[in-house]
């Protein structure tokens with residue numbers, strides 16, 4: 564066996580030895596796991612994973628390479644990837660680079676050769692925790708000391724949000740949507756374009772007045788990294804605008820809407836990340852298989868008296884997956900109806916937003 568080059572050391576002191584690929588550098592982050600069987604490129608480039616080290620439970624990663632058209636953002640900010648087996652010889656007519664090449668380019672350290680089944684069980688038992696990737700030769704005490712000293716950043720949304728507004732137009736234009744970019748996944752913009760929306764993507768700290776100056780038909784609140792209570796400007800903006808135009812939120816957007824109405828959020832033990840989470844639509848009784856990526860959740864009890872009603876429920880752990888205030892024409896889901904990667908059971912939510920904007924135009 565060739566000698567190990569890297570190791571990961573968890574806050575709890577456990578260490579796993581493996582081999583480095585991507586950027587050859589030391590890095591710290593929060594360790595989480597994703598159970599999707601495909602879609603490592605979309606996960607790699609989803610800004611909601613900023614600074615997180617993602618353990619992929621699917622045992623073979625890299626085998627279909629990286630494709631120019633499949634990025635969810637231009638500049639990936641994920642903390643790192645930890646995998647069982649890495650394949651550096653992709654077989655796919657669409658691929659342009661290997662996963663290792665892209666990670667090297669963006670400074671993302673990755674480790675392969677890890678027992679990801681055991682690691683995932685540990686995260687499930689002990690909960691999400693901090694981790695450091697170091698050279699295999701570093702003594703454990705030194706790695707733990709460095710991990711302890713590494714700063715924990717809370718400015719992730721600020722880092723991934725666009726600095727200036729930009730537009731994504733469509734040929735079949737019917738509606739104008741302002742999308743607040745807290746780290747927006749590009750497939751959300753593609754879906755809105757497909758449904759006839761011209762999208763103006765704006766920085767996260769836009770004010771309510773600036774939003775209304777665009778005279779939009781609807782407002783979209785994006786997904787994004789970190790704790791939703793850290794994005795007070797967005798919460799304030801929603802508080803001012805609720806009831807004034809149709810509003811749709813996804814993931815962080817859903818948490819922001821709930822906070823704006825006075826509900827609470829909390830951090831889950833190990834979050835939801837994968838492509839097969841069953842969610843029940845409480846209005847239709849139908850179960851959707853959903854794509855998920857979040858650490859925080861809205862406290863269902865705290866929705867009482869806020870004006871928001873629970874619309875969707877996670878069937879694995881009964882957490883809140885969607886809320887709505889019909890009178891205000893505002894709704895949101897905790898999961899990812901744009902998928903990328905994941906099942907497409909929930910694209911009807913984009914149609915619901917379109918219908919709301921249609922009704923508002925006709926009112």
Ligand SMILES: N[C@@H](CCC(=O)O)C(=O)O
Pocket residue numbers: 611785786787788789790791813814815816856857858859860
């Ligand atoms: N950062 C939030 C939301 C994730 C997202 O918007 O994708 C969480 O971890 O709960």
